[in-house]
Amino acid sequence: MKIATWNVNSVNARLETVLRWFEEVSPDVACLQEIKCVDEKFPAEAFERLGYNIAVHGQKTYNGVAILSKTPLEDVRRGLPGEDGDDHARYIEAVISGPTPVRVASIYLPNGNPIGTEKFAYKLAWMARLNAHVRELLAYEEPLALVGDYNVIPEPRDAANPQNWTDDALFQTESREAFRALKWLGLTEAFLEIDGSPESYTFWDYQAGAWPRNNGIRIDFALLSPQAADKLTACVIHRDVRGWDKPSDHVPVVTELDL
Numbered sequence: 410m411k412i413a414t415w416n417v418n419s420v421n422a423r424l425e426t427v428l429r430w431f432e433e434v435s436p437d438v439a440c441l442q443e444i445k446c447v448d449e450k451f452p453a454e455a456f457e458r459l460g461y462n463i464a465v466h467g468q469k470t471y472n473g474v475a476i477l478s479k480t481p482l483e484d485v486r487r488g489l490p491g492e493d494g495d496d497h498a499r500y501i502e503a504v505i506s507g508p509t510p511v512r513v514a515s516i517y518l519p520n521g522n523p524i525g526t527e528k529f530a531y532k533l534a535w536m537a538r539l540n541a542h543v544r545e546l547l548a549y550e551e552p553l554a555l556v557g558d559y560n561v562i563p564e565p566r567d568a569a570n571p572q573n574w575t576d577d578a579l580f581q582t583e584s585r586e587a588f589r590a591l592k593w594l595g596l597t598e599a600f601l602e603i604d605g606s607p608e609s610y611t612f613w614d615y616q617a618g619a620w621p622r623n624n625g626i627r628i629d630f631a632l633l634s635p636q637a638a639d640k641l642t643a644c645v646i647h648r649d650v651r652g653w654d655k656p657s658d659h660v661p662v663v664t665e666l667d668l
Contacts, residue, residue: 410505410666411435412513414556414629416442416612416659420475424452426655431459434647436663437479438505440515442558444473451475468498474515474557481506491538499535509552509668511637516557521578529578532560536587543594546634552668553634555596558659560628561588566607567627579628597638599631599664600646609646612659620651631664640666 413436417427420441431439439461444451448467456463461477466487476482482503489500502514516539521532546553562580565571574580592598600609610625619625633641643665650660 410437410507410511410668411663412437412511412554412556412631412666413439413661413663414442414515414558414631415439415661416517416558416629416657418443418657418659419445421446421450421452423655423657424455426653426657428455428459429653430647430650430661431456434661434663438513439477440513440556441475441477442473442515442517444475445470446473464501464503466498466501472498472517474498474501474517476501476503476513476515478503478505489535489538490542492534507668511552511554511666511668512546512549513554513556516555516559518558518560520560521584524576524578524581529581532578533583533587536584536591540587540591540594543591543596547595550636551634552637552640552666554637554664554666555632556630556662556664558629559588561585562626562628563588569608569610569624569626574626579626592632595635596632597635597641599633599641599644600662602638602641603644611646611662613651615658629659629662631662633664637666640668642667
């Protein structure tokens with residue numbers, strides 16, 4: 410099973426590019442972030458023609474997440490539990506049906522900038538809610554893949570120029586500690602387990618020639634429960650997609666499980 414995660418930075422604005430990648434790679438499951446549209450405006454028909462079942466948790470102009478699967482989606486949850494007043498569309502979860510069902514979540518973690526504001530406090534509170542929910546999910550002892558744009562630079566090696574990020578919410582001690590605490594629940598970070606090559610980034614800013622200079626950061630991850638990690642066979646960053654026409658500033662990351 411190929412499980413992809415990709416922050417597409419507006420699915421409608423980049424639909425041609427996104428569909429090209431889907432046609433070339435044909436992931437079994439794809440988790441999209443920052444779709445930037447309400448549910449009704451998601452281009453479902455284009456993906457249904459490629460054979461996908463779709464679950465969307467959208468929001469006008471901002472945020473928005475989706476899960477697309479070649480097999481039916483069951484037990485769909487829209488929104489992260491723990492705060493009824495949170496109207497940000499940042500989390501969707503579903504069980505992917507099949508001989509070995511897999512629970513998958515598409516995650517778009519808050520950016521948190523600028524630090525010292527309510528936005529950074531919201532980021533840390535959201536991560537605490539995610540931690541609590543993942544604890545509950547791990548109790549099921551089933552294959553679980555938590556994939557998405559985590560908006561955290563875990564280590565200095567995950568940035569081409571870490572010194573440029575010292576005042577950014579993505580690289581603050583609190584953000585990195587919260588990410589480590591999530592992994593310490595018993596999750597395996599797929600890319601580090603399989604590859605871990607240096608300068609393996611998943612995001613390059615549109616400004617200041619970041620892409621041609623490979624001035625990137627790695628902030629898109631697949632975190633796996635022990636039952637999923639035991640089946641891990643590959644995790645590949647599709648770096649070349651950043652050089653396509655009308656690219657997102659993120660690239661897809663594809664994790665393969667032998668199920």
